[in-house]
Each structure stands twice: as C-alpha cells, then as structure tokens.
Amino acid sequence: MQKSQKKPAKMVSYAKYGYMFIAPFFIAYAFFMIYPLINTFILSFKGNGATVDEWVGFQNYQWLLFGGEQRAANSIQNEFWTSMGNTVILWVGNFVIQLVLSLLLAVWFSDVRIKIKGTGFFKVVMYLPNIITAASVAGMFLMLFGNSKFGAINSLLLNWGWLQDAFPFINNEWSGRILVMFIQSWMWFGNTTLLLMSGIFGIDPAIYEAASIDGSSGMHMFFRITMPILKPIFIYVVITSLIGGLQMFDIPYLLHEGTTIRPTLETGAVFIYKYFHQVSPNYGYSAAASIVLFILTAVLGIIIYRFNTDSTAPKKRKAAK
Amino acid sequence: MKKKLLALLLASAMVLSVAGCSDETPTDNGGNEGDGTTSAPANSDGSEDTTEGAATPSGEDDGVLTIVTWGSNSDVVNMKKIFCENTGVAEDKVQIVTQGDNGEGGRDQIVQYLKGDGDADIITLEADWILSYINDDTLTAPLSDIGISEGDLKNPYSYTVAIGKDESGTLKGVSFQAAPGGFLYRSDLAEQYLGVKSPEEMQEKVKDWATFQATAKELYDASNGATSLQATEGGLWQVYQYNRTQAWVVDGALVMDNAADFYDIAKTFNDEKYLANVPQWDPAWYAAIQDGTALGDFVPTWGLTAAADSILSNMTGGEGGKAYGKMAMCQGPNGYCWGGTWLGIAAKHNTDDLAAQFIKYFTCDDDGMRAYTLGTNDFCNNSTVMKAIVDEKVNSNPQLTDGQDQFQILMDQADAINMDGKITKYDSVIKGHFNDSVNGYLDGTYATKDDAINAFKDAVAASFPDLVVE
Incomplete structure (x- = not known):
C-alpha cells in the first residue's frame, strides 16, 4: 500500500526516451514521405520544360483534364485520358480473374469437408510468382511471346503451321493487354488467396457444422455464411488491389520490345514516369497527373468502403456504449 | 540462441549498410598511392580520406x-x-x-x-x-x-x-x-542469292535507293520469301535522315523536312518485304541476321568494334557464332553519320x-x-x-569475311560528314517519337500517314511545351 502511495511522487517520465526511439522513423517519414508529397502539390502548379520554375496556376490540370487550344494541350489531354483508360482496363481485367480465382481457391483449401492435403505446399506454390521480380517476369514473357518469329510461342505456332506469319503478341492492342492482365493475376492471386484464406479460417467452424446439420448446400453456406463474415477482409482486398491497380507500373512499363513503351499499355503511373524522366523536365504534367491519380484513388476507396460496410454498424456500436 | 542470432544479424546488417555507404564514395584508398598522375598535394600523404570522399568539394x-x-x-x-x-x-x-x-x-x-x-x-x-x-x-x-x-x-x-x-x-x-556508317550484310547469303562475290560487287547492288529496292526484290524472290534485304526500320531511317536539309528544330519550331516522305518509303519497304522489320537493340534483331531473315542492316563505326556487345559481335554471334566471318561491309546508297x-x-x-x-x-x-x-x-x-592505318593495311576485322578492313570502306565517308546546323538538343527524344509513329504506321496502329504524322507531332508537342508544333 505504501509503495503505491509513494510511486506517483517519485514517478520519472520515461516518455522522452520513447520519443527518441521513434524519432528516426518520423524523421525519415517526414523526409521521404511528407516532403515529397507536399512538393508534388507545389510542382503541379509549376510549368514544364523551360518554364519548370514558373507558377502557372491550374494550367497543368486544365490541360490534363480538359485540353486546350494548343496542340500540346490536346496531346497531353489525349495521352492522359488514354493512359487512365488503359489503367482501368488493365486493372479490371486482372482484378476480376484474380478475385474469382483466389476466392475459389481459398474456399476449397479451407473447406473442412474436402480436406485437401498439402495445403502448405500449395500455398508456397501459389505465392511463388510473387517472389520473382517483375523485371524477370517481364523478361520471361517477352521471350515467350516475342513479336517476331523468334519468340517461343510464335515459333511453335509457325512450326505447327497454325500461323502463317508471326503474330505480334506484345504489340497487338488486346493480346498485349491480356498478357499484362494475365501476368498481374498470376503474380498476385497467391497473395490474395492467402489473405482470403486467413479470413475464412477465422470463421467459427461451429457455424458451418450447424448449417450442414440443418442440410444447407455448399453454395448456400458460401453465400450465407462465408461471404458475409468475410466482408471486412474482402473489402480490404478490394481497396488494396484498387490502390495497387491504379498505380500499376512495372509490368506495363517493361513489357515492350525495342526502346519504347507500348502506348496501349501506358498506364497512369507510366505516364507520370515518362514525363518526369525526360531531358526537358516536364515535372508539371507528372505532378498534376500524380495528384489527379491520388484524388481518384482516395475517392474510389471511400466509395467502395461506404458501399460495402454495414450502414447500421456504427449505430450499433453507439448503442452498445 | 534465436535472440543471439537475431542480434548478430541486425548488427551485421548495420555494419554492412555502413560499409555500403562508404563504398559508394568514389574515393578509396587506391587514390592515395599517387604514382605521379595526381597533382593534389593534399592527397599525396592522404590516409584519412574515406570520410573526405563522401562529399568531395x-x-x-x-x-x-x-x-x-x-x-x-x-x-x-x-x-x-x-x-x-x-x-x-x-x-x-x-x-x-x-x-x-x-x-x-x-x-x-x-x-x-x-x-x-x-x-x-x-x-x-x-x-x-x-x-x-x-x-x-x-x-x-x-x-x-x-x-x-x-x-x-x-x-x-x-x-x-x-x-x-x-x-x-x-x-x-x-x-x-x-561515326560514318555503311551497309553490313551477310556475304554468304549475298553470294547464294545474288551471286555477289565481293563488297565492291555488293556496293553496285545497293549504290542508290532505286537499285537498293530492285536488289531487295531480287533477293526476296531468289530466297523464296525467306530473306529481306534490310533488317530494321530504325537503321533505314538513320541513313535516310542524313539527307535532311534542316535540323528537326529551327527557331523553336518543329521542321518535318523530308521526314514525311519516309512514312511512304518505310511503308513500301515493309509491304514489299524489303524490310524484315525487327526492332533495333533487341535479340530478334541479331537473330534475324543469324538465321537469314534479313540480309543486313546499316551499321556505323561504333557498332563494328571488337567489343562483345557491339552490334557486329551480336550479329555474328562472336567467335564460333553462326555468322562469324560471314559478314561484309559496303558503303550503301548514301553515306551517313550516326551517333x-x-x-x-x-x-x-x-x-x-x-x-x-x-x-x-x-x-x-x-x-x-x-x-x-x-x-x-x-x-x-x-x-x-x-589514313595511315588504312594505307599500311594493318587492320583486319576477324568478324568480317576474309578479315575485311571496314575502315577502308568508311574512310571517304568520314571526310565527307557534314552535320552543320543539323543537330539540336531535341534530337534524341524527337527521333524516338518519330520512329514510334513510323512503326505505328507500319503495324497498323495508325490507319493513315496523316494520322501517324499527327501522332508524332502530338508527342513532340507534349514532350517539349516550349516548341512550336503546327
């Protein structure tokens, strides 16, 4: 008793050490995250090329979103919207396949009645493509699907007589996009499967047992038990995939022969990189495009979140309090 | 035990990252031995400058x-x-x-x-x-x-x-x-399909653009459609662009000069299969030469060096390669300079x-x-x-047929190169956009030549907001 009475008087604050220990992170965070973020905002209001240091107000945004009378303005607007269109196409294409596949696998692998053996092994196998760097994956697919008759697939098809001339798998608008969608799904489905599986494993088996005793079918259990309880994880997967998808860069950027990026694969992030990285520094376009992408991601994220969370949930919590 | 291992790992990671930092600095102790080539007295006795090197003023x-x-x-x-x-x-x-x-x-x-x-x-x-x-x-x-x-x-x-x-x-x-350049071709295939036995005879076959096209047709027919004369669109453009009379940019405005005509030329070449149309700087480029899909390409001096990754070495496959000692040089339709x-x-x-x-x-x-x-x-x-090297005949390129001396071929062109007022700081980016639009025209991305030219101008305007592009 005595001890506890004395303690408050003698209390030494160790908080400052705590702050000191976490300080490096926040310093690094401010330097590498906050400053670039603010600077991007500033840059988006500055010019391009020779006028890179001058304030131009909303001109970059205006050109990107609405174009203008000059050729440059229209050209930038065109390219930006094309790149945004490409981003959406590539994201939807890879996300739908990826989600369906992952959900299916996750349900199968976690189903107590099927009891698949060697789940650990399959998890590793499914996750493996994600470990390979994007550069290697792109290199591999370039070799497989090379445009000319020297590409592996092309040479096979030509040898079998299925093709008369080499098919430009990468340069062709849709086959190129399908390749990117396939690579992205292939690289990321393992990751998504693991996330969904962990969600499903968190569901109380007793519920399934009760359901099966009452005679409900697998389909029924999936839609009535698994999906509703999985919703938070599901939303998390959708939102992270959306953010990742809108920033899709590496594969679309790498998947081309010769020296130029394929215009049909140019995503928003590739657009940003392209203009940022030229000798005539077009920082303004890049920064403005980054901000537009940022706002878009935030808005879409919020919408998805709102649509999918139970609107009565906050009220319940309040009532409980 | 696990904790100890972890501590060791973290400690070594820290040490390594610190070591990594000091490695990045260009100065290392090697710089202080001073064998008379450095003039800085500050460094002649230097020992403590691993830190100094980090930010050498x-x-x-x-x-x-x-x-x-x-x-x-x-x-x-x-x-x-x-x-x-x-x-x-x-x-x-x-x-x-x-x-x-x-x-x-x-x-x-x-x-x-x-x-x-x-x-x-x-x-x-x-x-x-x-x-x-x-x-x-x-x-x-x-x-x-x-x-x-x-x-x-x-x-x-x-x-x-x-x-x-x-x-x-x-x-x-x-x-x-x-950097003068010429036409580099497979001499064995040229002999087989065109009956050409020496670089001089080959030069006769490609002495101007009309003859070049006629030879391309002859070759394509003789090989039953297996071999095109020219490998890449990019190489063709390098030779063609040397005939420009003006720079890409004059008084802050884009000038097309003869570039518009090149779309037609490239289209003809592509449609008639005079062009194998493989991408430059790609494994397919070299493969096309080695397996005879293309007879040759335009290559300048720096692409003909003995280095293992030069264009020539890649095309021949290096010593023991498929086309090693089976390639030859001639001047081509017009002299040019590249890079x-x-x-x-x-x-x-x-x-x-x-x-x-x-x-x-x-x-x-x-x-x-x-x-x-x-x-x-x-x-x-x-x-x-x-001139002395050519006169003394001391150079022999083992990658070329009979050890041909490429300098002899390129000598006159080197004297003739004149680039006065024809290069600008914009060239590299503009050239990239131009070749993209030509390739887009060839592969059908752009339906018409006007679309392709328009796309090219758009791309230039977007890259250089300061330029006037009409």
Whole structure:
C-alpha cells in the first residue's frame, strides 16, 4: 500500500526516451514521405520544360483534364485520358480473374469437408510468382511471346503451321493487354488467396457444422455464411488491389520490345514516369497527373468502403456504449 | 540462441549498410598511392580520406578519375583498359560509373547523377543529346578548364569539333571516334542469292535507293520469301535522315523536312518485304541476321568494334557464332553519320590532371589514338592516323569475311560528314517519337500517314511545351 502511495511522487517520465526511439522513423517519414508529397502539390502548379520554375496556376490540370487550344494541350489531354483508360482496363481485367480465382481457391483449401492435403505446399506454390521480380517476369514473357518469329510461342505456332506469319503478341492492342492482365493475376492471386484464406479460417467452424446439420448446400453456406463474415477482409482486398491497380507500373512499363513503351499499355503511373524522366523536365504534367491519380484513388476507396460496410454498424456500436 | 542470432544479424546488417555507404564514395584508398598522375598535394600523404570522399568539394582533387557513362557503352571500358595499360596509370585510379543502361537511359539519368552528390569528372555524351548537356553550365564545364583547347586536337574530323561547341562557341565536348556508317550484310547469303562475290560487287547492288529496292526484290524472290534485304526500320531511317536539309528544330519550331516522305518509303519497304522489320537493340534483331531473315542492316563505326556487345559481335554471334566471318561491309546508297560519343567535363570536375591526360590520350595523341583503333576496331577521330592505318593495311576485322578492313570502306565517308546546323538538343527524344509513329504506321496502329504524322507531332508537342508544333 505504501509503495503505491509513494510511486506517483517519485514517478520519472520515461516518455522522452520513447520519443527518441521513434524519432528516426518520423524523421525519415517526414523526409521521404511528407516532403515529397507536399512538393508534388507545389510542382503541379509549376510549368514544364523551360518554364519548370514558373507558377502557372491550374494550367497543368486544365490541360490534363480538359485540353486546350494548343496542340500540346490536346496531346497531353489525349495521352492522359488514354493512359487512365488503359489503367482501368488493365486493372479490371486482372482484378476480376484474380478475385474469382483466389476466392475459389481459398474456399476449397479451407473447406473442412474436402480436406485437401498439402495445403502448405500449395500455398508456397501459389505465392511463388510473387517472389520473382517483375523485371524477370517481364523478361520471361517477352521471350515467350516475342513479336517476331523468334519468340517461343510464335515459333511453335509457325512450326505447327497454325500461323502463317508471326503474330505480334506484345504489340497487338488486346493480346498485349491480356498478357499484362494475365501476368498481374498470376503474380498476385497467391497473395490474395492467402489473405482470403486467413479470413475464412477465422470463421467459427461451429457455424458451418450447424448449417450442414440443418442440410444447407455448399453454395448456400458460401453465400450465407462465408461471404458475409468475410466482408471486412474482402473489402480490404478490394481497396488494396484498387490502390495497387491504379498505380500499376512495372509490368506495363517493361513489357515492350525495342526502346519504347507500348502506348496501349501506358498506364497512369507510366505516364507520370515518362514525363518526369525526360531531358526537358516536364515535372508539371507528372505532378498534376500524380495528384489527379491520388484524388481518384482516395475517392474510389471511400466509395467502395461506404458501399460495402454495414450502414447500421456504427449505430450499433453507439448503442452498445 | 534465436535472440543471439537475431542480434548478430541486425548488427551485421548495420555494419554492412555502413560499409555500403562508404563504398559508394568514389574515393578509396587506391587514390592515395599517387604514382605521379595526381597533382593534389593534399592527397599525396592522404590516409584519412574515406570520410573526405563522401562529399568531395568541387575543385579539390580526389585522385580518382570518375567517368560517368551508360551501361551499354563498351567503348569507355575498353578505353580505360588501353589507357591504363599504355600509360601506367593504376586501374583503380579510373573508375566508371554507369547511369542508365543505354543511350536514352544515360540521357535521362546522367543529369540526375550530376545534380546529386556523386563524383564526376568526365561524362560521355551521345550525339543525339549532347547539346542539352553542353549548353547547361550547371552540368558541364569548358574543356579549357582542364587545359585542352581546340588546337590541341590532332586532325579531328571537323564535324566532331562543331558538335562539341556550345551556343557561344566554347569547346565543351570532344569525340574520340568518328561515326560514318555503311551497309553490313551477310556475304554468304549475298553470294547464294545474288551471286555477289565481293563488297565492291555488293556496293553496285545497293549504290542508290532505286537499285537498293530492285536488289531487295531480287533477293526476296531468289530466297523464296525467306530473306529481306534490310533488317530494321530504325537503321533505314538513320541513313535516310542524313539527307535532311534542316535540323528537326529551327527557331523553336518543329521542321518535318523530308521526314514525311519516309512514312511512304518505310511503308513500301515493309509491304514489299524489303524490310524484315525487327526492332533495333533487341535479340530478334541479331537473330534475324543469324538465321537469314534479313540480309543486313546499316551499321556505323561504333557498332563494328571488337567489343562483345557491339552490334557486329551480336550479329555474328562472336567467335564460333553462326555468322562469324560471314559478314561484309559496303558503303550503301548514301553515306551517313550516326551517333558517336563525346567526352565532356562535369561542372564539378576535380581530378583535372588525370582527366586531361585521359582525354588527350584519345583525342590529341597520335600513338594513343592508333592504339585505341587497333585495340578495339573503333574508328578514331584522327584523319591522319586513320589514313595511315588504312594505307599500311594493318587492320583486319576477324568478324568480317576474309578479315575485311571496314575502315577502308568508311574512310571517304568520314571526310565527307557534314552535320552543320543539323543537330539540336531535341534530337534524341524527337527521333524516338518519330520512329514510334513510323512503326505505328507500319503495324497498323495508325490507319493513315496523316494520322501517324499527327501522332508524332502530338508527342513532340507534349514532350517539349516550349516548341512550336503546327
């Protein structure tokens, strides 16, 4: 008793050490995250090329979103919207396949009645493509699907007589996009499967047992038990995939022969990189495009979140309090 | 046990990362042994400068010559070797820093490097974008800073000197090579399909564009559609663009000049299969030559060197390769000049004496330039030395049929090169956009020539907001 009475008087604050220990992170965070973020905002209001240091107000945004009378303005607007269109196409294409596949696998692998053996092994196998760097994956697919008759697939098809001339798998608008969608799904489905599986494993088996005793079918259990309880994880997967998808860069950027990026694969992030990285520094376009992408991601994220969370949930919590 | 292991791991990670940092600094102890090539007294006794090297202030000699170049530039690697062997400068006194993996990568990334903290003395600059560097005093310094003037250069080809000057006429870049080019082709296939037995006979077959096309047709028919005469659209353009009468940009406005006609030429070539249309700088390019899909391509001097990654070495497959000793050179329909690398001085140069010695060795020293040419098969920027090498018949390229001397073919063209007022700082980017739009026209992305030209102009306008593009 005595001890506890004395303690408050003698209390030494160790908080400052705590702050000191976490300080490096926040310093690094401010330097590498906050400053670039603010600077991007500033840059988006500055010019391009020779006028890179001058304030131009909303001109970059205006050109990107609405174009203008000059050729440059229209050209930038065109390219930006094309790149945004490409981003959406590539994201939807890879996300739908990826989600369906992952959900299916996750349900199968976690189903107590099927009891698949060697789940650990399959998890590793499914996750493996994600470990390979994007550069290697792109290199591999370039070799497989090379445009000319020297590409592996092309040479096979030509040898079998299925093709008369080499098919430009990468340069062709849709086959190129399908390749990117396939690579992205292939690289990321393992990751998504693991996330969904962990969600499903968190569901109380007793519920399934009760359901099966009452005679409900697998389909029924999936839609009535698994999906509703999985919703938070599901939303998390959708939102992270959306953010990742809108920033899709590496594969679309790498998947081309010769020296130029394929215009049909140019995503928003590739657009940003392209203009940022030229000798005539077009920082303004890049920064403005980054901000537009940022706002878009935030808005879409919020919408998805709102649509999918139970609107009565906050009220319940309040009532409980 | 686990904790101990973890602690050990973390500790070693920390030590390694610290070591990694100090490795990045261009100065290492090798710079202090001083064999007479450094002039800085501060360094002659130096021992404590691992820290000093981290941010060597400009103007202070760090004893190590840093050459900034891009990954695929094998010229510089060979130059370092030859320079160190013949002058006795220790190899660790010359370090090569690479930025970007090819010329375009170098164009975009060397500027970032120069704006950073890294050490830089000599930088390599490509013809297509040298002007954007030498006209910026925050990036490059005049060669007079390290004591090299125009008069010191030994018999340079005049176009190389003209390109190396900035807007005010100050010499800021010198080239160690001249870059005339010719037509490189498979001599065995030429004999088989065209009955051509020597480079002279081949030249007759490609002496002008009309003959070139007729030969292409003959070849395509004789080989039953297996072999096209020309491999790449990019190579064709390099030769064609030499006939431009104006630069890409005149008075701040884009000038098409003869470029519009090239869409038709390329289309004809592609439709008639005179063109194999494989992408440049791609494994398919080299494969097309090796398996006879294409008879040849236009290649300049720097693509004909002995380096393992030169265009020629890639096409022949190197010693024992499929086309080794089965290729030959002729002049082609018209002479041209393609690219070339210049040596410039970074604004933050600090190892002046060694830098001067290096540059002089390859541009002002007959013996050095001769050693470079004979050692690498590159075409040095010294007309007298080149003439002597051709006259003495001392050069023989083992990758070419019967050890043909490519210099003999390219000699006259080197004298004739005139690029006056035809290069701009925009060239590299514009050339990229142009070839994209031509290829887009060939593969059907753009339905008409006008669409393709429009797309090209759009791309240029977007890249250079300062230019007038009508």
